Amino acid sequence: MARHVPNLYGSGAGSHNLTGFTNTQIASVYMTLFNASGQKTDAQVMATALAVYATNQSLGGSAATAYGFQVSSVGLAGATWNVGSNGAAFGVANNSTQTVFALLSAANQAAVNGVLCGGNSSLQNQSNVVFSGINQTGDIT
Numbered sequence: 001m002a003r004h005v006p007n008l009y010g011s012g013a014g015s016h017n018l019t020g021f022t023n024t025q026i027a028s029v030y031m032t033l034f035n036a037s038g039q040k041t042d043a044q045v046m047a048t049a050l051a052v053y054a055t056n057q058s059l060g061g062s063a064a065t066a067y068g069f070q071v072s073s074v075g076l077a078g079a080t081w082n083v084g085s086n087g088a089a090f091g092v093a094n095n096s097t098q099t100v101f102a103l104l105s106a107a108n109q110a111a112v113n114g115v116l117c118g119g120n121s122s123l124q125n126q127s128n129v130v131f132s133g134i135n136q137t138g139d140i141t
Contacts, residue, residue, distance in 0.1 A: 004049075004052075004053075004104075004108075005049055005104055005105070005107070005108040005111075006108065007108045007109065007111040007112070007113075007114070008045065008049070008107065008108050008111045008114060008116070009046075009049070009114070012113070012114075013111070013113060013114030014113035014114050015113070015114065016113070016114025016115075017114070026050075029046075030043065030047070030050070033046060039124075039125070039128055040128075041116060041124050041125075041127055041128040041131070042116060044127075044128055044131035044132050044134075044135055045104075045107055045116060045127065045131050047131075047135050048076070048100065048103075048104060048131050048134055048135060049104055051069070051075075051076045051135070051138075052075060052076045052077045052100060052101065052104060054069055054071075054075070055070060055071050055072065055076045055077075056071070056072075056073070056074060056075035056076075056077060057071055057072060057073050057075070058073070059075075060075075076100050076134075077099065077100055077101035077104075078099055078100070078101065079100050079134075080097045080098065080099055080100070081097065081098060081099075081100060081103060081130065081133065081134055082095060082096070082097045083095070083096055083097075083098060083103070083130055084129070084130075085126075086126035086127070086129050086130050088123060088126060089107075089117060089123040089124075089126035089127045090102075090103055090106040090107070090110075090127075090130070091106055091109075091110070092106070100134060103130060103131075103134075107127060107131075110123070
């Protein structure tokens with residue numbers, strides 16, 4: 001995961017660098033983000049990144065099928081999502097439809113030392129709307 005989104009979770013993520021972490025350690029980081037009070041934007045982005053990894057046959061294998069995920073050659077990464085009025089968070093026009101991978105890539109490009117949208121709370125709120133929507137729709141059968 002860190003290799004595909006290095007500014008969020010890899011070499012460019014500063015103290016948020018998860019390179020070399022075990023699955024258990026990554027799950028612990030996720031649970032810390034999820035259990036934080038208030039808006040859970042960081043947890044939403046990480047959940048999407050993990051789902052992209054788990055649902056792609058060449059990245060995560062087929063283990064996720066045992067948990068109800070649809071696994072394929074492209075997985076969730078190839079699914080599309082309309083950003084609605086939140087295009088600014090991803091550098092695209094409002095109401096444009098993007099692949100989930102493109103949205104994660106845009107979030108990664110805008111991250112500074114692992115901080116989504118470089119800390120811009122307005123853009124983080126827009127990101128939360130999009131990633132929450134993706135996760136609520138899910139890739140569960």
